[in-house]
Structure formats: C-alpha cells, structure tokens
Amino acid sequence: MSESVAITAKGLTKHFGDLTAVDSVDLEIPEAAIYGFLGPNGSGKSTAIRMLCGLLTPSSGEVEVLGYQVPGQAEQVKREIGYMTQKFSLYEDLTVAENLKFLATVYGVPGKELSKTIDGALERYWLNEQRHQFAATLSGGQKQRLALAGATLHRPRLLILDEPTSAVDPQSRRDFWDILFGLAEDGTTVLVSSHYMDEAERCHRLAILNKGRLVAEGRPRDLISEIDAGVVEIETSSPRAARDCLEGIDGVQSVAQLGARLHALTDKNLAEPAKLIREALNEAEVEAEVTAVTANLEDVFVVATRPNRKDGEPGHAA
Amino acid sequence: MLRRLLAIAGKEVRQLKRDRLTFGMIVGVPLLQILLFGYAIDLDVRNVNAAVADHANTTLSRQLVASADASQVISISRAASGPEELKELLDTGQIDVGIFIPPDFERRVIDAERPVGQLLINGSDPTVERIARGLSEMPLPGQQLRSPLFEPRTYYNPERRSPVNIVPALIGVILHMTMVLFTAIAIVRERERGNLEMLITTPVKRVELMLGKILPYVLIGLIQVTLIVLVSQWLFDVPVRGRVIDIYLASMLFILASLALGLTVSTFAKTQFEAMQLTVFTFLPSILLSGFMFPFEGMPRAAQWIGEVIPLTHFVRLSRGILVRGTEIGELHMEIWPLLAFFAVFMVLATLRFKKRLD
Numbered sequence: 154m155s156e157s158v159a160i161t162a163k164g165l166t167k168h169f170g171d172l173t174a175v176d177s178v179d180l181e182i183p184e185a186a187i188y189g190f191l192g193p194n195g196s197g198k199s200t201a202i203r204m205l206c207g208l209l210t211p212s213s214g215e216v217e218v219l220g221y222q223v224p225g226q227a228e229q230v231k232r233e234i235g236y237m238t239q240k241f242s243l244y245e246d247l248t249v250a251e252n253l254k255f256l257a258t259v260y261g262v263p264g265k266e267l268s269k270t271i272d273g274a275l276e277r278y279w280l281n282e283q284r285h286q287f288a289a290t291l292s293g294g295q296k297q298r299l300a301l302a303g304a305t306l307h308r309p310r311l312l313i314l315d316e317p318t319s320a321v322d323p324q325s326r327r328d329f330w331d332i333l334f335g336l337a338e339d340g341t342t343v344l345v346s347s348h349y350m351d352e353a354e355r356c357h358r359l360a361i362l363n364k365g366r367l368v369a370e371g372r373p374r375d376l377i378s379e380i381d382a383g384v385v386e387i388e389t390s391s392p393r394a395a396r397d398c399l400e401g402i403d404g405v406q407s408v409a410q411l412g413a414r415l416h417a418l419t420d421k422n423l424a425e426p427a428k429l430i431r432e433a434l435n436e437a438e439v440e441a442e443v444t445a446v447t448a449n450l451e452d453v454f455v456v457a458t459r460p461n462r463k464d465g466e467p468g469h470a471a
Numbered sequence: 472m473l474r475r476l477l478a479i480a481g482k483e484v485r486q487l488k489r490d491r492l493t494f495g496m497i498v499g500v501p502l503l504q505i506l507l508f509g510y511a512i513d514l515d516v517r518n519v520n521a522a523v524a525d526h527a528n529t530t531l532s533r534q535l536v537a538s539a540d541a542s543q544v545i546s547i548s549r550a551a552s553g554p555e556e557l558k559e560l561l562d563t564g565q566i567d568v569g570i571f572i573p574p575d576f577e578r579r580v581i582d583a584e585r586p587v588g589q590l591l592i593n594g595s596d597p598t599v600e601r602i603a604r605g606l607s608e609m610p611l612p613g614q615q616l617r618s619p620l621f622e623p624r625t626y627y628n629p630e631r632r633s634p635v636n637i638v639p640a641l642i643g644v645i646l647h648m649t650m651v652l653f654t655a656i657a658i659v660r661e662r663e664r665g666n667l668e669m670l671i672t673t674p675v676k677r678v679e680l681m682l683g684k685i686l687p688y689v690l691i692g693l694i695q696v697t698l699i700v701l702v703s704q705w706l707f708d709v710p711v712r713g714r715v716i717d718i719y720l721a722s723m724l725f726i727l728a729s730l731a732l733g734l735t736v737s738t739f740a741k742t743q744f745e746a747m748q749l750t751v752f753t754f755l756p757s758i759l760l761s762g763f764m765f766p767f768e769g770m771p772r773a774a775q776w777i778g779e780v781i782p783l784t785h786f787v788r789l790s791r792g793i794l795v796r797g798t799e800i801g802e803l804h805m806e807i808w809p810l811l812a813f814f815a816v817f818m819v820l821a822t823l824r825f826k827k828r829l830d
Contacts, residue, residue: 242664247485259478
C-alpha cells in the first residue's frame, strides 16, 4: 500500500429536500487499496459514492478525486474511473462480447487494441465461454464479472463498486474479491459499498456511515480492537429468557441471538462486563455460561450504528 | 467523438434488430395506417347504390340518367317501375338514392320554375345524404338554360380520390408518431433499465449520446417514407409528380424535427409509459392543427399561429407540393426554415435538459 491519497472529501454534504442524506463527511482514501463504505440501508453510502464520482452534486463540501476537483472536473474524472452500479446496468439484449466492445469504444480504447482488450477481459474474468451469450441469460456471478470487466476495460485508476455482491453466491463472491485484490495490487484504488460483514472484513480500510454521518473509520482490525463496548458471549438453553432479563440492565447496550448463543454488548467503562451479566442472569435464575470475547466486525457495526440507547429500536445489523 | 457516436448508434441498431416489437412497428405502423386511411377512411363517397324509374323515357331523360351514372357518385344498378318501388328499395336498404323522372319531364324542363324530377335520398347516413343532394344541382345535358351553377367533383382532383389528399400528409403523421415515440422510448428505456446510470459514468458526451441515439432512426424514418410512397402508389395510384430526392430531403428535415421533439420528451418522462403518454400529447395538436384533418385556411387565427409552430404543418405543405403538384423543394423554402429552427431549438433544449448526473 502506498501512502498517497486517491480521494479527499471535506465537509461533504447532500440534502434531498428536508432529508440530509450525507452530513459533513470528511474522508481520506489511500491509493491502491480497497476502501469499504459500510452502513445500513439508507445510511448514505450510495449517495456519498455518487458524489465522489460526480454523478451527484454535493450540497456543500469539497471533493478531490485523483487530483481533480469534483464536480467541476467531473468529466475528466470519468475517464479515470470505472463504476459498477448496484443493479446490473449493461445491455441485456447484447451479448457479452458486444457489451464489452461497446464500452471499450465509449471509453476510448483505440481501435487497434479493441479486440485484444476484449479478449483479455474475457480471459481475465472467465467469460470466454459466454462470449456470444446474451447478457440477460447470464447467472448472477457471471453478470457481476461482466459488469466488472466492463468497468475495468480502460484500466481506471479508481474503481467504484456499489454493493457489488448483493446478488451472488459465496463462491462467486470469493472469486470476485480475488479479482479485486489483484486490481488493488496493480495500483487501482477500489471503493466498495456494502452492508455485508464478510465483505467489509476484506477491505483494507473501512468507513462506517450511519444516517449520513461518518461514525467510524479505520482498518478493520483497529476498529475491532478499539470497539467502544465490551463483548460478552452467553451460552444458555433458554436464550429468550436470558435476553429478556439482560435487555433491561443498565450497562448492557444490546443483545443479539446467534443460534443457541447470545452476544451482548456492554458499556466500555465496565471493568468486568462478564461478571455483571453473570450476576444478572443468576438473579433471574437463568442458567448460562458467560465469557468475555473479542469483538467481531458485526459488533463494531452494531455499536457504531445503534441509535442512542433505548430511544429507538436496537440496531440490528443486516 | 465520431467513434463514440457511432458506437452508440451501432449499439442502438443492434438492439433494435432484436426488439421484435419495435421492429414490427417500423413496418407495421405505416402499413396499417396507409391501409386504414386508404381503404376504410375514404372521406369521399362514391358508387352509392341507386335505382331509376324513368316514366318519360325520352332522349334527354336517358342522357340525364347516363350522366348521373357517369359522375360515379351513384351507380345505377337497377330500374324501377315507379316511385313506390323506389321507396320500397330505399326502405329495404337495397339502394340509397332513387331517381324518379315523371312522364311530363320534357314540359318541366322548359318550365324553369318546376323541378324536372324527384330524388329519393336515404337520409340516415348524413354523408350519403349530403353527397346525393348534390345530384339535384347536376346540369341537364344539352340544355343552356339549366347550365350548371355547380359542376360537382371535377375541379379538385379528377376523381376526387381521398388518398391523393391524405397520403402526402399521412407520411408526416406516421413519421411523427413513430419517430417521436421511438426516440423518447429509446432514452427512457435506458434510464428505466439502469443503463443510463452506467453510461453517464463513462466519458461519453451528451451530444454524442443524443446524436448517436437519433442517427439510426433517421434511417428508419427514410425507410418508412419509401414504404409509404411505394405502397400508396401501388394500391391507390397516388402520384409522385415531384423529384424523389426532394421527398427524401423534406422527410429528412421533418424526421430530424420529430426526433428532437422525441429527445425532449424523453427528458421529461421517467418511465416508458410516461414517454408514451407525452408522445400522444404532442401528437394530438399535430394531427388537428397541421391541416391534415381540417383545412388550414378554415381554422381560427389563433389556431393557425399554433399550427405554424408545428413541424407537421410545414411537412404537409412540403409533401403535398412535391408529391401532388410536382413543385421543387427550393420553391417551398418557406416551409424549410421553420423545420430547421424547430430541430435546432429542441435539440438544444434536450441536450441542456439531459444531465450527466442523477440529481
């Protein structure tokens, strides 16, 4: 990873009428790395991304992408970025090869290199067999690879992916991420929005958005170790009762059930969170095994995006 | 610049070829309309069934009957014994017009005060009624005294066939309908399917996108013109008196104006359905105020002003001039500038309204 910066945003804000979709977000996104935008639905991820590539005009704030001012120099930026939309947005009534040829021409790949570029992309994204297939008939994973192939034909310096793997199976998702790592290694900056934890975990850096605000930022590992909560795991035969008991206790922020186990987040300032919970459960006569554990990214997400305690629904991650 | 434009046009053609519905419409709409207008909506009434009861049976009376028949307005299919039988035939719907010539026909001819005979007319169809009534003003053959005040249906076009009037204008109507609709839908469809979100993140320019989108349709429009002219010549003997190149030139100008309108429509519509509604909305004034349906000169002043803005008005004048009167396009240049201006204004409007952004 190099230290140079691909994108900086200062005070990035977007209003849609009364709604503030993105609220004074400051960002610094390093080059040649995979940077994740994590947040619940409606948190402003897509809006933020669209502002970064000049598709939306910010209500206020400054953005610099690859050395260009956005939205002022948005057209120059468009030559340097590849953008993969949330919904499959290539032409379903064109074949795989026709789609790529069209995009390559639009992106200004010179005529001589056209067929070489397309052959290379088909090879790299394992689409050779589907070459003459209509895009509409591709599987979810193939469509996604085609979209990525289309977005990288012109070797963009910045690749923006809006919830790229929402419609594909785990194996396809893995393959897809392998490709992304390869691109990042070759120097491409990759910007991914997602609400999947397993995707977020793969990013080099993460920004967690909630209600338009940047609520956490950093490397996944750092975010986990610096989590603003204690994490306790409870193994019990009556999880319902345990949950009801714990949700009313001072110091417990949220309780989530994972199969037969419960995952409780407690206030950070508690010295021994496990002890508090054990005592509470004893009092309620619920038998349980209680251990303090290290947080995972989902815990980080829940802590970062939860509404102020008890004045709304507990923040469940997707 | 040109490469991107052509890439978009090429892609459009490819998609069009695979879109059977649209492809069918390119050929189907003109064919259907021309057959409808040519055969069914014949504004002219001809060969109304008629019968004659000639009680005079003189040379003059026979001449009168023959000339009524020759007018082609009525076709005398049978002879009747008298007014009673004529009435019966009328009642049973076997004829729409009955001609009764009384025995004192020759005397009546001399007496200018009295009508020479009687016309029995089926009044249940107002058009038939109106046309048949015209027979009463027919001239009597060989009589100076009764020389015609009106000589029906010889002045306008020899047989007064409506296709000759309608087809030149119909070219414009069909082009307007298909061109506006196709372009409007072509852009809105991309927006609806999400293609546009991808397209606007590419370096493609607005002008390239707009021109690339309409280029294939110019060609399609010209194909339609060819089809209409050929079919109407073949089926209805509609003349092509002017130069073919002039027809194409005039059509080209009108197609461009229609396409620019379609593009503008597309910037207002969010869904294909809305695009269709808006197209119909633009279609009505064109049909009603262009002189296609009603004579332009007969419209109120305000309607004429609006009509002058509508491209179809100018195209109707151009194509009637070129096809029917054989005028050269250069002599009709007064109709060309408005079309060019319309194209320029709406092209700029569409390009400005189309943003490479989502907000």
